[in-house]
Amino acid sequence: MIVITGISSLVTNDASLERGKLGIINNAALVVGDDNKIAWTGEEINLPSEFVGTAINVDGRAVIPGFVDSHTHLVFGGDRSGEFEARMSGKPYSAGGIRTTMAATRSASDESLAINAHRLAKEALNTGTTTLEVKSGYGLSVNDEARSLKVAGQVTTETTFLGAHVVPPESAIDEYVDLVCGEMLKQCAPNAKWIDVFCDHGAFDVDHARAILSAGAQAGLGLRIHANQLQHGDGVQLGVELGAASCDHCTHLNGKDISALADTNGRTVATLLPTAELCTRSKFPDARRLIDAGVSVALASDCNPGSSYTTSMPLVISLAVLNMNMTCDEAVWSATAGGAAALRRSDIGNLAAGSHADFAVLNSRSHIHLAYRPGVKLVDAVFARGQLAAGSLR
Ligand SMILES: [Zn+2]
Numbered sequence: 001m002i003v004i005t006g007i008s009s010l011v012t013n014d015a016s017l018e019r020g021k022l023g024i025i026n027n028a029a030l031v032v033g034d035d036n037k038i039a040w041t042g043e044e045i046n047l048p049s050e051f052v053g054t055a056i057n058v059d060g061r062a063v064i065p066g067f068v069d070s071h072t073h074l075v076f077g078g079d080r081s082g083e084f085e086a087r088m089s090g091k092p093y094s095a096g097g098i099r100t101t102m103a104a105t106r107s108a109s110d111e112s113l114a115i116n117a118h119r120l121a122k123e124a125l126n127t128g129t130t131t132l133e134v135k136s137g138y139g140l141s142v143n144d145e146a147r148s149l150k151v152a153g154q155v156t157t158e159t160t161f162l163g164a165h166v167v168p169p170e171s172a173i174d175e176y177v178d179l180v181c182g183e184m185l186k187q188c189a190p191n192a193k194w195i196d197v198f199c200d201h202g203a204f205d206v207d208h209a210r211a212i213l214s215a216g217a218q219a220g221l222g223l224r225i226h227a228n229q230l231q232h233g234d235g236v237q238l239g240v241e242l243g244a245a246s247c248d249h250c251t252h253l254n255g256k257d258i259s260a261l262a263d264t265n266g267r268t269v270a271t272l273l274p275t276a277e278l279c280t281r282s283k284f285p286d287a288r289r290l291i292d293a294g295v296s297v298a299l300a301s302d303c304n305p306g307s308s309y310t311t312s313m314p315l316v317i318s319l320a321v322l323n324m325n326m327t328c329d330e331a332v333w334s335a336t337a338g339g340a341a342a343l344r345r346s347d348i349g350n351l352a353a354g355s356h357a358d359f360a361v362l363n364s365r366s367h368i369h370l371a372y373r374p375g376v377k378l379v380d381a382v383f384a385r386g387q388l389a390a391g392s393l394r
Contacts, residue, residue: 013350036386066130066358068339071300078104130358137162181215199235266296273302288325298338321371
């Protein structure tokens with residue numbers, strides 16, 4: 001059992017407390033049970049007597065749920081710093097750069113792919129991320145996608161088959177879609193929980209995306225879609241129609257797309273990835289429009305070597321507030337409970353009794369500093385499944 005006291009502000013995301021969406025408790029304490037789940041939260045003054053005297057005092061710091069980063073591409077070889085420099089010198093981003101990483105991934109050993117994925121997962125943990133979704137999508141052959149998913153499974157249980165990232169250069173699109181829906185899906189499904197498609201200009205059109213997601217659903221996988229990132233299209237409509245857990249990017253939406261998402265009542269989440277816009281110097285989506293319409297919004301890093309090479313959820317939060325018209329409370333909710341909703345999980349992304357004891361201790365008195373102090377190291381310590389997993393409380 002672990003008892004944490006001296007919490008200036010505890011974000012629980014527990015709506016049943018009737019303390020706003022974040023369920024904030026001031027002057028709080030938190031108890032982790034022997035099952036590594038949250039056993040008790042409340043005002044420290046009400047801490048039950050059996051817990052008194054065994055506590056770790058965090059001395060007036062804020063505690064928030066660990067971040068749930070529901071969209072990453074951590075399994076890849078090489079990097080694309082050269083392409084980044086070219087783009088920053090005036091060349092526009094297109095989906096084709098994925099093929100550069102495909103070549104580096106195919107030539108990398110399983111071991112080097114795993115070392116890189118573990119390195120990035122640790123980097124994410126150090127900034128407060130306790131759950132990651134990880135996609136394949138840089139192998140683009142049956143064998144390379146299957147081994148990418150095995151590597152993904154070493155860092156998370158939230159694994160996603162993204163064979164339909166782009167068409168590899170050796171294939172024609174129709175033949176490749178057949179492969180993804182057939183043998184590739186068959187080899188990948190045992191190590192995947194989700195299937196995803198990059199439905200956009202330069203990748204897959206809506207008919208191909210429908211075929212791929214339908215095949216994935218038949219194989220028992222949950223659905224996700226990269227939609228409406230580079231231009232307006234029917235990807236979001238397709239995601240809603242097929243009951244996807246999340247439509248990701250959502251940079252170019254019209255009113256119809258927004259009402260379709262809102263009408264799902266949170267069943268299909270819009271996952272916004274502001275570091276992708278930041279790193280490609282693109283226009284940010286307007287989260288305000290989505291939230292005001294009643295859409296459930298998640299925030300994620302899209303960590304990948306081409307268009308968003310960061311694992312920092314604090315950076316994502318500050319961009320969402322400063323560039324996407326979210327409030328600080330909304331951004332913190334979307335990076336925690338919102339990410340959990342995008343993975344259809346209620347046992348993470350919140351600190352209600354019974355949820356996993358995944359939380360971050362900040363070096364500030366309030367979660368507002370996550371947006372207010374962009375680029376600053378704000379996470380002192382991270383507990384994952386009840387254990388101190390990164391940083392320290394000294
Ligand atoms: Zn992505």
